[in-house]
């Protein structure tokens with residue numbers, strides 16, 4: 001091994017020697033609630049021993065003063081390329097998954113990343129891209145034509161379902177849906193996709209149909225589909241869908257869970273959202289739906305605030321726009337809720353985008369745990385690791401070995417300084433690495449060491465059984 005986190009000691013070969021030992025870290029495991037100084041031994045990409053007494057390793061990381069946590073699992077990561085994986089790793093993320101929009105060609109998507117990725121990766125089969133393909137939509141990432149605005153024929157609905165089932169057969173981790181981007185998709189069409197998910201034991205990852213005051217009705221649609229079909233549901237970014245109605249959505253989810261429905265949700269810790277200006281989110285009437293106006297829109301490429309004129313111009317060309325619209329009270333209501341996970345919804349393009357892409361996880365640890373005391377360190381780590389692993393493990397049993405620190409678990413680990421960890425990215429400059437993430441291991445291989453990225457590619461596919 002070329003470099004380690006803080007200190008690398010090479011010791012002579014002895015009987016009980018591991019590949020790597022992490023010494024004197026504050027090990028936090030959300031599954032057992034362990035929070036204590038421990039010695040951690042790793043061999044062959046797995047945690048082999050957790051001990052109070054010294055362990056012997058061919059390489060050593062001194063983690064004195066650092067928290068040793070399970071690597072963070074980001075269920076909502078649109079940025080799925082080398083650029084984005086660097087920012088993810090520097091934010092403590094060891095697994096990044098594209099679950100909400102998803103992909104249309106599961107095999108091609110996994111093939112492109114094999115042996116090339118800094119961190120673990122995975123994707124859902126997405127109703128949005130499938131509908132775009134079936135209805136020949138001209139949009140790039142999100143629909144702009146028929147897939148957004150035309151009701152599907154019975155044949156088209158059947159073809160969408162067939163392609164969703166095909167994606168699941170090829171090992172897609174779940175089914176992605178986003179009715180806010182496909183408003184012409186009927187409730188009957190959406191129910192068909194839930195049936196396909198349920199048939200394969202997959203959960204649906206959903207950006208609900210409406211935002212703001214109408215989001216209660218939008219969430220009811222999804223809860224009904226889950227209750228009818230049995231497909232579990234994960235609601236994307238509850239705060240940017242709920243806005244000031246977020247507490248109402250939390251109440252609905254709590255009520256559904258009390259009725260034994262399997263429903264979870266997530267948030268990113270920011271008061272602005274981001275999406276494509278060309279998408280159906282900006283169809284006429286968006287100001288009253290979202291409770292904002294042109295001045296609350298910020299063009300990601302330049303940082304400028306929009307006007308009626310520039311809005312029309314940019315909507316023709318398309319591109320990312322930041323929406324300053326989420327009340328801080330929505331975040332405060334959601335962040336400590338036990339069924340709310342942390343997920344970024346991020347994606348940078350040549351350094352441009354939303355700061356959530358690079359800062360989500362460190363921001364929760366710095367701003368909401370250390371500074372505001374809004375949740376405990378243990379609970380924050382649980383929302384970033386164990387809960388997302390549990391969300392996926394029924395469909396992908398390998399996830400039972402992630403999100404935990406125990407013997408036999410995958411050595412995906414994040415070591416950070418709890419006194420300094422914080423986000424550095426801003427709306428004007430989102431391409432800044434987080435601070436205080438000292439060492440990140442993927443499959444036992446350091447991808448961040450001494451706070452610096454390494455050029456390695458230990459990332460593996462997170463994928464369900466391929467049939």
Ligand SMILES: [Zn+2]
Pocket residue numbers: 100178207236237
């Ligand atoms: Zn979304």
